[in-house]
Every structure is written in C-alpha cells, then in structure tokens.
Amino acid sequence: MLVRRNLILVLMSLEVMLNAAGLAFVVAGARWHQADGQVVFLFILAMAAAEVAVGLALVMQIYRRFKSLDVDALSEMRG
Amino acid sequence: MELAFYIAGAVAVISTILMLTRLNVVHALLYLIVSLLGVAVVFYTLGAPFVAALEVIIYAGAIMVLFVFVVMMLNLGEHGAELEKQWLTPGIWIGPVLLAGILIIEVLYLVWGGTAGLGTGALEPKEVAIVLFGPYLIGVELASMLLLAGLVGAYHLGFRKAEKPEIQHGRDTHERRAAAGGNLVLAGTDRLARTP
Numbered sequence: 001m002l003v004r005r006n007l008i009l010v011l012m013s014l015e016v017m018l019n020a021a022g023l024a025f026v027v028a029g030a031r032w033h034q035a036d037g038q039v040v041f042l043f044i045l046a047m048a049a050a051e052v053a054v055g056l057a058l059v060m061q062i063y064r065r066f067k068s069l070d071v072d073a074l075s076e077m078r079g
Numbered sequence: 080m081e082l083a084f085y086i087a088g089a090v091a092v093i094s095t096i097l098m099l100t101r102l103n104v105v106h107a108l109l110y111l112i113v114s115l116l117g118v119a120v121v122f123y124t125l126g127a128p129f130v131a132a133l134e135v136i137i138y139a140g141a142i143m144v145l146f147v148f149v150v151m152m153l154n155l156g157e158h159g160a161e162l163e164k165q166w167l168t169p170g171i172w173i174g175p176v177l178l179a180g181i182l183i184i185e186v187l188y189l190v191w192g193g194t195a196g197l198g199t200g201a202l203e204p205k206e207v208a209i210v211l212f213g214p215y216l217i218g219v220e221l222a223s224m225l226l227l228a229g230l231v232g233a234y235h236l237g238f239r240k241a242e243k244p245e246i247q248h249g250r251d252t253h254e255r256r257a258a259a260g261g262n263l264v265l266a267g268t269d270r271l272a273r274t275p
Binding site for chain 1: 095098099104107108111114115118121122125126127129130133134137138141142145146149150152153200202206207209210211215218222225226228229230232233234235236237239
C-alpha cells in the first residue's frame with residue numbers, strides 16, 4: 001500500500017495531481033484546436049503557485065510547533 | 080513527432096512513479112523535477128510551446144525551488160555536510176540524470192528537426208493571449224487577487240514572532256540564577272565572557 005505521511009511529500013503529490021489536470025486540459029485544447037485549454041492551464045498554474053506558498057509556510061509552522069512532519073502527529077485536534 | 084510524444088510521456092510517467100516510491104524527500108524532489116520537464120516536452124510536442132515554457136519556468140523553476148528551500152531549512156543541522164556527501168553518491172543522481180538526458184536529446188531533435196504540433200497543429204502564444212485577455216479577463220483578475228491573498232497568507236504564516244526583549248532578559252536571568260545554584264551574587268558573572 002502506497003501511503004505517504006510526510007507533509008512535504010503530500011504537497012508534492014498534490015502538485016502532480018494538479019499537473020495531471022492541467023495536462024488533460026492542454027491535451028483537450030490541442031485535440032480540438034482551441035486555446036481555452038491552455039488558458040485554463042495558466043489558471044491552474046497560478047493556483048498551484050499560491051497553494052504551494054501557503055502550504056509550505058504552514059509546513060514550516062507545523063514543524064516549528066510539533067517538531068515533526070508526520071501527518072499522524074497532527075491528529076490531536078479531534079472534533 | 081509521435082515517437083517523441085510517447086517517449087516524453089513514458090519518461091514523465093516513470094519518473095512520477097519513481098518519485099512516489101522514494102523514501103527520501105530530496106530524491107523524490109529530483110524525480111518530480113524530471114517528471115515536470117517530461118510533461119513540458121509533452122506540451123511542446125502537442126503544439127503548446129508557450130505552456131511548455133511556463134511549465135519549465137514556473138513549475139520546475141520557481142515552485143520546485145520553494146520545495147528545495149523548505150527541505151533544506153527543515154532537514155539540515157550540524158550534520159549537513161555529511162548529508163550532502165551522502166546525497167552526492169552516483170546511485171542517487173544517475174536515475175534522474177538518465178531520464179533528463181533522454182528529454183534533452185528529444186528537445187534538441189525537436190528544435191532542429193521537427194515542427195511542433197501533433198494532429199491539429201501548433202497553437203501560437205498570440206492565440207492564447209487573445210483568448211486569455213478576451214473572454215477570460217475576469218479570470219485573470221481573479222488569479223491576481225488569488226496570488227495577492229497567497230502572498231499575504233504565506234507572509235503571515237511564515238512570520239517568526241520576535242521575542243520581546245524583557246521576556247528574553249527574564250529567562251536569561253532565570254537561567255543564570257539556576258546555573259549559579261540560586262546564588263544571586265554570583266549569577267551572571269560569566270555573562271561578559273559570553274556576550275560580545
């Protein structure tokens with residue numbers, strides 16, 4: 001089973017998923033020769049940049065507070 | 080042209096799988112960068128050169144550098160040099176280098192030999208820009224607001240609150256007193272030696 005619990009790896013996998021969605025948009029745009037696919041990819045790019053900046057700042061705060069990057073270490077906030 | 084597309088796609092898929100199965104974050108980062116470069120070559124073969132350039136510049140350039148910065152800030156302590164030596168063994172970089180070498184050979188072949196655009200031909204940056212600043216103008220404005228919000232949020236979250244001087248002084252005094260065994264007269268006599 002492929003489960004990653006490192007927060008940085010979780011963020012990197014998120015990048016891969018966003019990239020896959022963007023690839024689908026660009027491929028569809030190339031198939032029907034429309035520029036819209038590339039435009040949506042640009043929006044995904046901007047969103048990924050903003051998301052990764054905030055996410056990495058959160059990762060640094062979490063590391064400072066918990067001294068760990070394990071996702072399971074953050075499960076103390078229940079209900 | 081089609082062969083280039085399939086090779087680049089295979090490189091992207093293989094490097095993504097290798098990235099997901101690495102245990103060390105830095106090794107995973109190397110493979111992720113190769114994967115993004117592979118996707119950029121796929122974009123180029125599909126006839127989207129503008130998006131391919133943006134993928135290399137922003138994804139593989141800017142976002143990955145952010146990741147590298149955070150990894151380096153969190154991991155390295157005094158044993159940093161030792162870790163660096165450990166990371167520079169050929170077993171670690173030979174995989175990403177081979178995959179990236181395939182990609183660079185392909186790019187050289189494409190730039191000098193073939194023409195971009197499978198099937199329906201290339202979409203020039205001009206066409207993309209006309210659509211981007213025409214019907215999608217509101218999206219551009221929203222993206223700028225999102226980036227501003229991301230900037231402010233990252234600044235706020237990454238801010239390390241500076242300790243107030245009186246709190247620092249108080250703890251320092253407490254430490255000195257404990258170090259001198261509760262003797263207030265002797266507490267802090269080693270202070271001049273420590274502070275410049």
